[in-house]
Amino acid sequence: MPRTPKTIAVNGFAIFSPVHLSPGLWRHPDDRSLEFDTLRYWTDVARTLEAGRFDSIFIADGIGIHDVYAGNADAALSTAAQIPKLDPMLLVSAMAAVTEHLGLGITASVSYEPPFTLARRFSTLDHLTRGRIAWNIVTGYSAAASRAVGRADIMAHDPRYDLADEFLDAVYALWEGSWDDGAVIADRDRGVFADPSRIRKVHHQGQHFKVDAIHLVHPSPQRTPFLFQAGASHRGKDFAARHAEAVFLGEHSKTRTAANVAETRARAQAFGRNANDIRFFGLITVIVGETRAEAEAKYRDYQRYTDPKGALALLSGWTGIDLSRYSLDDPFPTIKKDNAVTSMIDTFAASERAWTIRDIITHNFIGGRGPVVIGSPAEVADELQSWIAETDLDGFNLSYAITPGGYRDFADLVVPELQRRGVYKTDYAPGTLREKTFGAGHARLPDTHPAARFRFDAAASRAQALASV
Numbered sequence: 001m002p003r004t005p006k007t008i009a010v011n012g013f014a015i016f017s018p019v020h021l022s023p024g025l026w027r028h029p030d031d032r033s034l035e036f037d038t039l040r041y042w043t044d045v046a047r048t049l050e051a052g053r054f055d056s057i058f059i060a061d062g063i064g065i066h067d068v069y070a071g072n073a074d075a076a077l078s079t080a081a082q083i084p085k086l087d088p089m090l091l092v093s094a095m096a097a098v099t100e101h102l103g104l105g106i107t108a109s110v111s112y113e114p115p116f117t118l119a120r121r122f123s124t125l126d127h128l129t130r131g132r133i134a135w136n137i138v139t140g141y142s143a144a145a146s147r148a149v150g151r152a153d154i155m156a157h158d159p160r161y162d163l164a165d166e167f168l169d170a171v172y173a174l175w176e177g178s179w180d181d182g183a184v185i186a187d188r189d190r191g192v193f194a195d196p197s198r199i200r201k202v203h204h205q206g207q208h209f210k211v212d213a214i215h216l217v218h219p220s221p222q223r224t225p226f227l228f229q230a231g232a233s234h235r236g237k238d239f240a241a242r243h244a245e246a247v248f249l250g251e252h253s254k255t256r257t258a259a260n261v262a263e264t265r266a267r268a269q270a271f272g273r274n275a276n277d278i279r280f281f282g283l284i285t286v287i288v289g290e291t292r293a294e295a296e297a298k299y300r301d302y303q304r305y306t307d308p309k310g311a312l313a314l315l316s317g318w319t320g321i322d323l324s325r326y327s328l329d330d331p332f333p334t335i336k337k338d339n340a341v342t343s344m345i346d347t348f349a350a351s352e353r354a355w356t357i358r359d360i361i362t363h364n365f366i367g368g369r370g371p372v373v374i375g376s377p378a379e380v381a382d383e384l385q386s387w388i389a390e391t392d393l394d395g396f397n398l399s400y401a402i403t404p405g406g407y408r409d410f411a412d413l414v415v416p417e418l419q420r421r422g423v424y425k426t427d428y429a430p431g432t433l434r435e436k437t438f439g440a441g442h443a444r445l446p447d448t449h450p451a452a453r454f455r456f457d458a459a460a461s462r463a464q465a466l467a468s469v
């Protein structure tokens, strides 16, 4: 029996900066990136995404400046290559206020603050968004970010993930285990807000973190936010297989994407999880017109605004390799660094073609390292469906050349075509982001998820209370 085609999920990929993955395009007359520091721009983006039935907005972040190129931040600063970069946690309430269903995904690192304060902010946002918040868990790959918070250098690659595992144990304990479901009574007549016997202190004594506190926030609709992850190294996949509900991949090859998806699903099963409890999203950029000729003309127009210096600043920052030391026609130096997105280096090293630096920055001019699909609505839909069929991806993080035009073109031209083909939702499912993604009855993480073992256990809590008498 033929498999029913999967519904394609789509997130709008964004950053709180004038440049995300298309350096130079902020100069295009139809681009609104320079309004990035206004609420009006972001509420317009949120409305555009919800009108197009996007699943979420997914906001990249990191506190490091791209200062690897030529050993300083000049190239990044002069081209706005992800600097300025503002705090996306402060954007989300405004976008939640003008939408009803759109998921709101925020990247935040486990490396620069204690679990307690981060857990509090996510719980706050989960309440204010009525359960639409997602956390893209990153460990931070930037040496500049480490120096910014007073450390001499960045922690080595694999130990960063060990620290992340411990960080998650601590936040799971706060989100899942500090307050019991019925702890909040809010009884006006009796004047009782909460039942102290159903609230307990979290005691976490780990190698990196200590927590000895009651979570400051009462249980939110999802408790643990919907968990995204984008590590793609061996250790990164292990971490994703353990914790992630959605994984974001940045490959341009279908073969590597398919291998990644299969490997992470298999590892999730080895951890006792269901292989389908993880959704996979691939980075993609779509340039669409009513006709192929119109789409190609748009692409040629966008190319006139690309900025090689900005692309070099970004690429050096991501790979940790100072590309100013090479000629543009040198082969891409596949040097592995701890302060790097190592999977990015693997992507180019493992490619069947030999990439020069010029090839890579040219490829990265528009939308970053993922595929760029250019064509009519039918051609784009064919290509998206072929990615889904050949890789087992569940959907895409849609990057743009210009914003919000890239999202709007997708919503206006590609979404109706996908809906006609029966592979794109015509309306949102009710409930929290987790329920919209996994279906009714999935408000909380499944019992097979590592967070489940931190759930409030009334008996253990009573024992703890007695022991402290």
Ligand SMILES: Cc1cc2nc3c(=O)[nH]c(=O)nc-3n(C[C@H](O)[C@H](O)[C@H](O)COP(=O)(O)O)c2cc1C
Residues within 6 Å of the ligand: 059, 060, 061, 062, 107, 109, 137, 138, 139, 140, 141, 230, 231, 232, 233, 234, 235, 236, 237, 248, 249, 250, 283, 340, 341, 342, 343, 344
């Ligand atoms: C597609 C993709 C998107 C990413 N987005 C971010 C981000 O927004 N912020 C960040 O600090 N790291 C980001 N990363 C970096 C990863 O979280 C991770 O730190 C990095 O890839 C190194 O881990 P790995 O070697 O397991 O890939 C991203 C990585 C990929 C592959």
